[in-house]
Amino acid sequence: MIWKFRSEFEKMTTTDGKIRIGLSMRYLGYHMAAWRHPDVPAAGAIDFNYFLRTAKKAEEAKLDMIFFADGIGVRANDTPKGSLARDAKNAELEPLTLLAAIGACTSHIGLVATASTTYNEPFHIARKYASIDHISGGRAGWNVVTSWSQQEAWNFSRDEHLGYEERYERADEFVEVVRKLWDSWEDDAFIRDKASGVFYDETMLHVPNHKGKHFKVRGPLNSARTPQGRPIIVQAGAAEAGRELAARYADVVYSNAGSMEGAKVYYDDLKGRLAKYGRTPDQLLIMPGVTLYVGKTRGEAQDKFDQLQNLIDPLSGMAILYGVLGDLSEYDLDGPVPDVGNQRVRSIAENLLALAHRENLTIRQMYKRVASGNNWQIVGTAQDIVDELERWFRAGAADGFNICPATLPQGVDDLTQYILPELRKRGLFRTEYEASTLRGNLGLQPLHFGD
Amino acid sequence: MIWKFRSEFEKMTTTDGKIRIGLSMRYLGYHMAAWRHPDVPAAGAIDFNYFLRTAKKAEEAKLDMIFFADGIGVRANDTPKGSLARDAKNAELEPLTLLAAIGACTSHIGLVATASTTYNEPFHIARKYASIDHISGGRAGWNVVTSWSQQEAWNFSRDEHLGYEERYERADEFVEVVRKLWDSWEDDAFIRDKASGVFYDETMLHVPNHKGKHFKVRGPLNSARTPQGRPIIVQAGAAEAGRELAARYADVVYSNAGSMEGAKVYYDDLKGRLAKYGRTPDQLLIMPGVTLYVGKTRGEAQDKFDQLQNLIDPLSGMAILYGVLGDLSEYDLDGPVPDVGNQRVRSIAENLLALAHRENLTIRQMYKRVASGNNWQIVGTAQDIVDELERWFRAGAADGFNICPATLPQGVDDLTQYILPELRKRGLFRTEYEASTLRGNLGLQPLHFGD
Numbered sequence: 001m002i003w004k005f006r007s008e009f010e011k012m013t014t015t016d017g018k019i020r021i022g023l024s025m026r027y028l029g030y031h032m033a034a035w036r037h038p039d040v041p042a043a044g045a046i047d048f049n050y051f052l053r054t055a056k057k058a059e060e061a062k063l064d065m066i067f068f069a070d071g072i073g074v075r076a077n078d079t080p081k082g083s084l085a086r087d088a089k090n091a092e093l094e095p096l097t098l099l100a101a102i103g104a105c106t107s108h109i110g111l112v113a114t115a116s117t118t119y120n121e122p123f124h125i126a127r128k129y130a131s132i133d134h135i136s137g138g139r140a141g142w143n144v145v146t147s148w149s150q151q152e153a154w155n156f157s158r159d160e161h162l163g164y165e166e167r168y169e170r171a172d173e174f175v176e177v178v179r180k181l182w183d184s185w186e187d188d189a190f191i192r193d194k195a196s197g198v199f200y201d202e203t204m205l206h207v208p209n210h211k212g213k214h215f216k217v218r219g220p221l222n223s224a225r226t227p228q229g230r231p232i233i234v235q236a237g238a239a240e241a242g243r244e245l246a247a248r249y250a251d252v253v254y255s256n257a258g259s260m261e262g263a264k265v266y267y268d269d270l271k272g273r274l275a276k277y278g279r280t281p282d283q284l285l286i287m288p289g290v291t292l293y294v295g296k297t298r299g300e301a302q303d304k305f306d307q308l309q310n311l312i313d314p315l316s317g318m319a320i321l322y323g324v325l326g327d328l329s330e331y332d333l334d335g336p337v338p339d340v341g342n343q344r345v346r347s348i349a350e351n352l353l354a355l356a357h358r359e360n361l362t363i364r365q366m367y368k369r370v371a372s373g374n375n376w377q378i379v380g381t382a383q384d385i386v387d388e389l390e391r392w393f394r395a396g397a398a399d400g401f402n403i404c405p406a407t408l409p410q411g412v413d414d415l416t417q418y419i420l421p422e423l424r425k426r427g428l429f430r431t432e433y434e435a436s437t438l439r440g441n442l443g444l445q446p447l448h449f450g451d
Numbered sequence: 452m453i454w455k456f457r458s459e460f461e462k463m464t465t466t467d468g469k470i471r472i473g474l475s476m477r478y479l480g481y482h483m484a485a486w487r488h489p490d491v492p493a494a495g496a497i498d499f500n501y502f503l504r505t506a507k508k509a510e511e512a513k514l515d516m517i518f519f520a521d522g523i524g525v526r527a528n529d530t531p532k533g534s535l536a537r538d539a540k541n542a543e544l545e546p547l548t549l550l551a552a553i554g555a556c557t558s559h560i561g562l563v564a565t566a567s568t569t570y571n572e573p574f575h576i577a578r579k580y581a582s583i584d585h586i587s588g589g590r591a592g593w594n595v596v597t598s599w600s601q602q603e604a605w606n607f608s609r610d611e612h613l614g615y616e617e618r619y620e621r622a623d624e625f626v627e628v629v630r631k632l633w634d635s636w637e638d639d640a641f642i643r644d645k646a647s648g649v650f651y652d653e654t655m656l657h658v659p660n661h662k663g664k665h666f667k668v669r670g671p672l673n674s675a676r677t678p679q680g681r682p683i684i685v686q687a688g689a690a691e692a693g694r695e696l697a698a699r700y701a702d703v704v705y706s707n708a709g710s711m712e713g714a715k716v717y718y719d720d721l722k723g724r725l726a727k728y729g730r731t732p733d734q735l736l737i738m739p740g741v742t743l744y745v746g747k748t749r750g751e752a753q754d755k756f757d758q759l760q761n762l763i764d765p766l767s768g769m770a771i772l773y774g775v776l777g778d779l780s781e782y783d784l785d786g787p788v789p790d791v792g793n794q795r796v797r798s799i800a801e802n803l804l805a806l807a808h809r810e811n812l813t814i815r816q817m818y819k820r821v822a823s824g825n826n827w828q829i830v831g832t833a834q835d836i837v838d839e840l841e842r843w844f845r846a847g848a849a850d851g852f853n854i855c856p857a858t859l860p861q862g863v864d865d866l867t868q869y870i871l872p873e874l875r876k877r878g879l880f881r882t883e884y885e886a887s888t889l890r891g892n893l894g895l896q897p898l899h900f901g902d
C-alpha cells in the first residue's frame with residue numbers, strides 16, 4: 001500500500017509537510033460555560049458581526065477553514081427541570097446563510113458547514129453549497145452528517161429518528177446524488193456567445209437522471225460547475241458505515257480523538273479503505289478535533305481552564321450527569337457520587353461510577369470531569385501544545401487539527417498569539433495562503449470534470 | 452369597510468402617501484434576450500459581484516427591497532430541439548445564500564427571496580429566513596410560492612407535481628407552522644445573566660407543538676425572535692386559494708397586472724378579504740410588477756425596447772410559441788402565422804391565432820409580441836411613466852410597484868437617472884430611508900409578540 005510506504009519514510013502525509021488547521025466556530029466556543037466567561041459576548045450566537053469578526057481573525061491567521069457544526073433544533077432530552085434555561089445552545093444563526101454572509105466579506109478562508117442527509121433533499125443541498133462556492137470564489141465545504149437526535153425527527157414530521165443503518169444507507173445515496181448534480185455541467189459548458197445566441201454547449205450538459213432506493217432526482221442542477229469543481233466534502237465517520245462513507249467521498253475527516261495511539265489506528269484504518277474506491281491516501285485529510293488552553297506558563301494555562309470549569313452552573317452540571325446517572329439533585333454537590341445508575345446506558349454509568357470511586361470524586365468534580373472530557377484537550381504553554389500536535393502529525397495520526405476553542409473569540413486570539421508562531425518557527429504552518437480556493441489551500445489536487 | 456372609506460377620500464392607501472418600490476433582480480433582467488444585450492454581463496447570474504453591485508445601486512436609490520423569484524430546477528418542457536441551449540435561465544445562484552451574502556454587505560435595503568412550500572420543510576424555512584433577518588438587522592422577506600412545474604417534482608423524488616388545491620392547503624399549513632416557529636421565543640426571552648447563570652426566561656419560551664394534516668413540528672425554533680419580530684411575508688396570490696393565503700398572511704402582494712381597471716378590481720377584492728382575518732387594509736401592500744423602458748424622448752425609449760426585441764433568437768422565439776402552436780420550424784419566419792393549434796391549450800392557441808389574423812402578424816412578429824406580453828410594460832419618457840404609475844397609485848390600484856427591469860444593471864440605473872427624480876419631484880418617493888428594517892421602510896406597524 002503506497003500510503004504506508006510514504007508514511008513510514010516521511011512520517012507525515014500532507015503533500016507539503018504543513019499541518020492543516022480548521023477553527024470550529026459554533027456558538028460561543030466549545031466549553032459549556034463559555035457564555036458566562038467575562039470576555040465572551042453572551043449574545044454572540046445570534047450576532048452576525050460576532051461571527052464575522054472571528055472569521056476575519058481566522059483569515060488573518062491564515063487558517064485553512066472555519067467550521068460550523070449544526071443540529072436542526074433544540075436538543076433537550078433528559079434534562080432536569082430548569083437546566084435548559086441555563087444552556088446557551090438554544091439560539092443560533094443557521095449555518096448556510098451564515099456561511100454565505102461570511103463568504104461575501106472574506107477572501108481566502110475555507111467555509112465549511114454541516115447539513116444533515118436525513119432531514120434534507122439532495123437538490124437543495126447540492127444547490128446551496130454550489131451557490132456558496134460561487135459566492136466565495138471556491139471556498140465552500142459540506143460537512144455531511146446523518147443527525148442523531150429524536151428532537152430533530154420531531155421537527156420534521158417524523159415520530160422516530162431513523163436507525164443507524166438506514167441513515168447511512170440514505171446518506172450514501174444522498175452524497176452520490178449531490179455529486180451527480182454538481183457534475184451536471186462541464187467546466188466550459190457555458191459559452192454565452194452573444195453573436196450566435198448560443199448560451200451553452202449541449203454536449204457538456206449531463207442530466208443526472210438518478211433513480212435509486214431513496215431518491216429519484218432528474219436534474220440537471222441549475223448552477224454552473226463551481227470554482228472548486230465540487231465543494232469540499234467533510235465527514236466525521238467514526239463507526240463502520242461512517243468510515244466507509246468517508247473513504248468513498250470525503251476530502252476531510254473531522255475525527256474525535258482520544259489517545260494518539262487510538263488516533264493512529266483510526267488514521268491507518270481509514271486511509272487503508274481508500275484504495276477500494278480508487279483513491280490515494282493524499283486525497284483524504286484526517287483532522288482530529290482538539291481544545292487548547294494555552295498560557296505563557298503552564299500555570300496560566302491551567303488558570304484559564306479552571307476559570308471556565310468553575311463557571312459551570314451546578315444545575316447545568318447535574319444536567320450532563322442526568323442522562324446517565326439520573327437525578328442527583330437530592331445529594332450533596334460536594335459529597336461523593338452516589339451509587340445509582342440509569343438502566344438505559346448501564347455500561348456508561350458503570351464506567352463513570354468506577355471512575356468516581358477510583359478517584360474519590362464529588363458530584364461537582366464528576367460533572368466537571370464529564371463536561372471537559374468529550375474532546376481531546378491540551379493545557380500548557382505554546383511549546384507544550386505544539387510538541388504534542390507535532391508528535392501526532394509526525395507519527396501519522398493526523399494531517400491537521402480542528403481547533404475547538406473553549407471560548408470565542410479568545411480561542412482564535414490564542415492561536416495567533418501563541419500557537420501559530422511556534423508552529424511557524426518549526427516550519428509546520430503556512431505564512432501566506434497558497435491558493436484562493438479551499439481545495440488549493442488544503443493541498444488537494446485540482447478536480448477536473450470526470451474525476 | 453374602513454379601507455374603502457379611506458381610499459375614497461385619500462385616493463391612496465400607503466400610510467405616508469409614498470409609493471413603495473421593489474426591484475426584481477433574478478437572472479440578468481426580465482427580457483428573454485437580456486443576456487445578449489451588449490452592456491449586460493452574460494455570466495452575471497452566477498457572479499455574486501454582479502448581484503452585489505446591482506443591490507448596492509438599488510440601496511443608493513433608496514428602493515424598498517430587492518426581490519428574487521426562483522424555481523428549483525431547469526424548467527424545460529415543450530421546447531424544440533436546440534432552443535434550451537439558447538436560454539440563459541439554466542444557471543443561477545441559490546436565492547437564500549445569495550440574500551444572506553448581499554445582506555452582509557448592505558445596510559438598509561429589504562431582502563426578499565422565494566421559497567417553495569411544496570418542496571421544503573417548515574423548520575428549515577423558518578430557520579433560514581430568521582437567520583437572514585438576524586444577519587441583515589431586520590430586512591428579510593419570504594416570497595411564499597407553491598411551485599408550478601413538473602420539472603421541480605422530478606428533482607424531489609416525486610413523479611407528479613401536486614395539484615392546485617392540495618398545494619395551497621399545504622402552503623397554508625406551512626406558513627402557519629413557520630409563524631409559530633418564529634414566535635417560539637418572546638422578544639426579551641434571552642436574559643443571558645452571567646451572574647445567575649440563567650440564559651433565558653422559561654416563561655417566554657412557547658414550544659409550537661404543531662400537529663396538523665401535513666406537518667408535525669414540535670419546535671421550538673433554535674433562534675431568537677428576529678429584529679422584525681417575524682420576517683416579511685410576500686405572496687403573489689392570483690386565483691382563489693392564493694388570494695386567501697395572501698389575505699391571511701401576506702405583508703406584501705406581488706401581483707401580475709394587466710390593465711389598471713383589472714388591477715383595481717384585484718386590489719379591492721384582496722383588501723376586502725382582510726377583515727375576516729382580523730386585519731386592516733394598511734397591513735397589506737399590493738405591488739404589481741411592471742417593466743419600464745425609459746428614455747429622454749419616447750423615441751429613445753422605443754429604441755431601447757426594439758433593440759432587445761431584435762435580439763430574440765429565432766429558435767428561442769419559436770420555443771415560446773411551441774407549447775401553444777406547436778412546431779413552426781418549417782414555416783417562413785417572416786411569413787404569416789399558419790393556422791395550426793396544439794389541442795392541449797386550444798383556447799390560448801385560438802386567441803393567439805385570432806390576434807395574428809387580426810393584425811396580420813408574421814411568425815417573428817408573433818413571438819416578439821408573446822415574449823414581451825406576459826408582464827405589464829410602459830415605454831416612454833420619465834414623465835409618461837410616472838404619470839401612469841401615479842395614476843394607478845392614486846386610483847387605488849397599487850400601493851407600489853415591483854420593477855422587473857428588462858436588463859440589469861441598466862434597469863436600476865434607469866430608475867436612478869429618470870424615474871426616481873420625477874417621482875421625488877412629485878413627493879411620491881422617499882429621499883432617505885425612514886427605518887433600518889424592511890417592515891419599517893414599508894410603513895408597516897412594528898410587530899409585537901402575540902400580534
